[in-house]
Amino acid sequence: MSKRLNLLAAPILALAVLSGGSLAAEDAPTADTVVATVNGTEITLGHMILIRQNLPAQYAQLPDEVLFKGILDQLVHQTVLMQSLGGDMPGRVKTALENEERTLLAAEAIEDALDAGLTDEAVKKAYEEKYAQAEPEKEYHAAHILVETEDEAKALIEELEGGADFAALAKEKSTGPSGPNGGDLGWFGKGMMVAPFEEAVIALEDGAISAPVQTQFGWHVIKLNESRLAEAPALDDVRAEIEQELQSQLVEARIDALKQTATIDRSGESGIDPAILKDISLLE
16 A cells, blocks of 8 residues: 555544444435534535535635635524524515525526437537538638728729739728738628628629728728638537537427416516516515
8 A cells, every 4th residue: 555545544544443443334424414503503514515616716726624614614604693583584585595496496407408408419410400411601701991982992993903902902091900911801701791791792703803882881892802612610619509509499498398388377567667676675
């Protein structure tokens, strides 16, 4: 046995000797293990674990022994403060607990739905439906020169028709952020540009230059360098996106199914001024 294993085993062996035998599995701490009592109210290991799990990151970095003592101290302090109310529960506290219970149990139900439906097979099927079997969309690699007026744009086109270099003109004349890069906008697909700009690009042949195009940013002279059919992304590249979409679908389907069989009466909302939600005094 290594020195490290000896050091780890020593406290356990000492406990076994003191207890008069080997440590049984049932002697191991559980969530129900009582760590402290305050006037008879139990504080369990489960209470402490939940607080530990919800700590902000900066506290979670503290040593275990510091956290253990700090969490137990907090629970003891909260318990004596709670008991000082003599068992009275203010209406706002009761309502908050009901909301918290509803939230936590709803989250458990969502987890159940996701555990059942968010399988690798379901993710692959959703990917196939969205990408692998979809018609490939066209992508465009364009550049533009942005100026303030239509006359300026027309003058640029005359220079280009006379043999001027597009990138050089963009660097010299364009007021857009891509100007220093020769107006190059890189590759983009449908929906990524404002409508007038996109429509002008789609209408161009590769290598062609547009007539002046007006958008809310000014007047553009656009050159379509090249276009291509976009390849479907690999599953691993879009897995997070697919899982997020599938989660939303699963949760929505689960809620819809439950609502179909539930008796829901919302008649109480009629006649209530929505602004009443601002009135915190109703909870007093």
